[in-house]
Amino acid sequence: MNTVLAELGRRYVERWVAVLVLPGLLYVAGAVAAHRLGHAHWADVGRLAGLLDPGGPLGGGRTSLWVLAFVVLPVLSAAAGLAARGAAAALGRLWFDPWPYGLRRLARRRTAARAKRWRAADRAYLAELEGSGARPPAEARARIDALAARRNAVALGPPGHPTWTGDRLGAVGARVWAWYRLDVVFAWPRLWLVLEESEQNALRAARAELDTAVTLAGWGVLGLLPAVWWWPAPLVAAGVFAVGLRRTRAAVDTLAHLTEAAFDLRAAVLARELGFDVPEGRLSPETGAQVTAHLRKHV
Known part of the structure; x- marks a missing residue:
């Protein structure tokens, strides 16, 4: 010991x-x-x-x-x-x-701004995904992957x-x-x-x-x-x-x-x-x- x-x-x-x-x-x-x-x-x-x-x-x-x-x-x-x-x-x-109590208002504004960016990126991703059909060509798959990466760069889910x-x-x-x-x-x-x-x-x-x-x-x-x-x-x-x-x-x-x-x-x-x-x-x-x-x- x-x-x-x-x-x-x-x-x-x-x-x-x-x-x-x-x-x-x-x-x-x-x-x-x-x-x-x-x-x-x-x-x-x-x-x-x-x-x-x-x-x-x-x-x-x-x-x-x-x-x-x-x-x-x-x-x-x-x-x-x-x-x-x-x-x-x-x-x-x-x-x-x-964030601590004194920064709660700023935290809510920042979270809302990030959530707005995420929703816009998610809408663009879903629109491209739906418009590409069940078997999208290689070019369309590349655009889908790029839009997914753009959304995930903000957050993997709705920001909280x-x-x-x-x-x-x-x-x-x-x-x-x-x-x-x-x-x-x-x-x-x-x-x-x-x-x-x-x-x-x-x-x-x-x-x-x-x-x-x-x-x-x-x-x-x-x-x-x-x-x-x-x-x-x-x-x-x-x-x-x-x-x-x-x-x-x-x-x-x-x-x-x-x-x-x-x-x-x-x-x-x-x-x-x-x-x-x-x-x-x-x-x-x-x-x-x-x-x-x-x-x-x-x-």
């Missing part, structure tokens, strides 16, 4: 250093450089020389340098990392969860969230319910227990990639602070945020696909483990409804 705890402690320290301290150290160094350059000398890299020299802005005696390197910088780096995680948590609330990421994750529950009549909220903890280790690892990796991407966007938000001293900072922050947002969308799509795939592959196994008579093949909606009633337990 002591060996297990020691290994867990070692991995926790490694993760703490990788997630908080190292990116925070880069951020602190960038903030110090931005303060040193200022607005007037924003591109004068020569002003950064001698920062740690004796008598310099950050210099001092040997003891001061040791304190700076092993006490001040790690603390500031960890503080910056925690601030970035806080910004990431706020972004996650906006991207994945219902102000952001694409929120709708993409919400679509998993809607699609699983429509196909299997399984309630994802109640079924997921039980389904996790019947997944194979490789499947669990794939989902863990997808979730870790999502957390990393949202944290990168959080660093982009935090990158706006050095703009007080250095005017190009918002440009750098915007680039970091854009990369974080792009990676977040990709990670959300991957996680949603893997979660839905877990139900496609293991829903019947879950039903059999719960004692339901399920023949080989996929879970039927009728049996899925019984499984959901069993899992909800009248809740």
Whole structure:
């Protein structure tokens, strides 16, 4: 048991250093450089020389340098990392969860605008599908596929969230319910227990990639602070945020696909483990409804 705890402690320290301290150290160094350059000398890299020299802005005696390197910088780096995680948590609330009360009106307007776009794209898709007949030629099939992709780029179903990421994750529950009549909220903890280790690892990796991407966007938000001293900072922050947002969308799509795939592959196994008579093949909606009633337990 002591060996297990020691290994867990070692991995926790490694993760703490990788997630908080190292990116925070880069951020602190960038903030110090931005303060040193200022607005007037924003591109004068020569002003950064001698920062740690004796008598310099950050210099001092040997003891001061040791304190700076092993006490001040790690603390500031960890503080910056925690601030970035806080910004990431706020972004996650906006991207994945219902918006807070003060933003409900804006959320309704954004959701309505996205729903309007989705309905227009869906009408164009259905019109092309109906006009092409039962066996459309290759050119018509290409147009149908393009219109379907255009609609799905807005959302896989009628939007119910102000952001694409929120709708993409919400679509998993809607699609699983429509196909299997399984309630994802109640079924997921039980389904996790019947997944194979490789499947669990794939989902863990997808979730870790999502957390990393949202944290990168959080660093982009935090990158706006050095703009007080250095005017190009918002440009750098915007680039970091854009990369974080792009990676977040990709990670959300991957996680949603893997979660839905877990139900496609293991829903019947879950039903059999719960004692339901399920023949080989996929879970039927009728049996899925019984499984959901069993899992909800009248809740």
